[in-house]
Amino acid sequence: MKRIDVMECVSLLKEFDNYLILTHRNPDGDTLGSAYALKRALDLLGKKSMVRCNDDIHPKFSYLWENVDNSEITFDKIIAVDVADKKLLGEEFEAKYGDNVFLCIDHHTSNREYAQNLLLEDRAAAAVVIYEVIRQLGVEITPEIASCVYTGLATDTGCFMYSNTTPTVHRIAAEVMAKGADYTLINRLMFETKTLQYLRLEQMAVSSIESHFDGKCAIMTVTRKMFEESGASSSECDGIAAIPRKIEGVKIAVTIRERHNGSFKVSMRTIEPYDAAKICANFGGGGHNAAAGCEFDCSLNETKEKLLEVIKEEF
Ligand SMILES: [Mn+2]
Structure with a gap:
């Protein structure tokens, strides 16, 4: 238009x-x-x-x-x-x-x-x-x-x-x-301001981090169970996707969030020259060079496999 x-x-x-x-x-x-x-x-x-x-x-x-x-x-x-x-x-x-x-x-x-x-x-x-x-x-x-x-x-x-x-x-x-x-x-x-519930959720999410490709890719998972256990509200979690990119050596940081309907929302943060929008476009997603997202309707393990297959090509 x-x-x-x-x-x-x-x-x-x-x-x-x-x-x-x-x-x-x-x-x-x-x-x-x-x-x-x-x-x-x-x-x-x-x-x-x-x-x-x-x-x-x-x-x-x-x-x-x-x-x-x-x-x-x-x-x-x-x-x-x-x-x-x-x-x-x-x-x-x-x-x-x-x-x-x-x-x-x-x-x-x-x-x-x-x-x-x-x-x-x-x-x-x-x-x-x-x-x-x-x-x-x-x-x-x-x-x-x-x-x-x-x-x-x-x-x-x-x-x-x-x-x-x-x-x-x-x-x-x-x-x-x-x-x-x-x-x-x-x-x-x-x-700066976070609720204690959110900080507890962050603690669980950090424990879930997996490292791939010599530490160049980190995948963090935030499940519904973590929300239930921590009592955090999803509206407070916008910044959570920034966590895996804080890790030294990480170029492609992935946060997988389980939605209420059981599908998975992926937030990707990258460091130049890696292009998050380009990687997420493989899965019908989009966004900016350094921050993009996409969605998956399969299981958590399949989501990770599909992502890793595409990310592997980047290194
Ligand atoms: Mn905007």
Whole structure:
């Protein structure tokens, strides 16, 4: 479908008055920060909107919607933010809204072009794309909007540590910090604060790590049983996939998470020149060079075998 630029996106947003803003499933700081930055900007323009997500949202994100009226409205148009594929809306939302998305605002190279698309692939976060749109909307960047944008930027760059962290990323971060983003609170909530249950889950997950190919590949497994035993909630586990890459010598880090329906979600993190998106594409997945994902419907052992067969070719 049609690609549009920031100015075209701005005129589309001005054209209608009532929007449903959708995030991706397993919502992270970028999709939520983007959604609420956009909602807050639309509020300032006097437009009505509501943010909805197929999945539960972790309460640590609650500052994003502080003082926001997110009650039910009748909407004219649907906007998806940071959602590369309509499948990523989540099963229920894909069925309900997937074919009717009016506008997609995103930054993923794996974007499937399922709607009119403002796709800026060189931006580190969808929140940066949203920030550029909001500036062109002529809306004041309030401290709350600044905090939403900062959240997307900080989380998608791993607190400014991933390879997508560029001088531009730091410039934009500096801009929103100057506009009042509460970065001390955000950094603590996003990167430091964990529940004891989560730390117990992490302990079990770390015990599951297997090393392959002379230590160049590590596979960590997070099972439903681990969730049950630790009492951790899945919405807290976004960062867990970063663990196996911390191991010295690991180039391809794999985290296999068992879903509720018994299928397996794989998160891959790689170190250059290894390309996670390319490896995951073998299994119908996608993402970025350093972080990508795919899914498997077979058993855990078959999932590992299939992954190792493809990863082996990389070394
Ligand atoms: Mn993103």
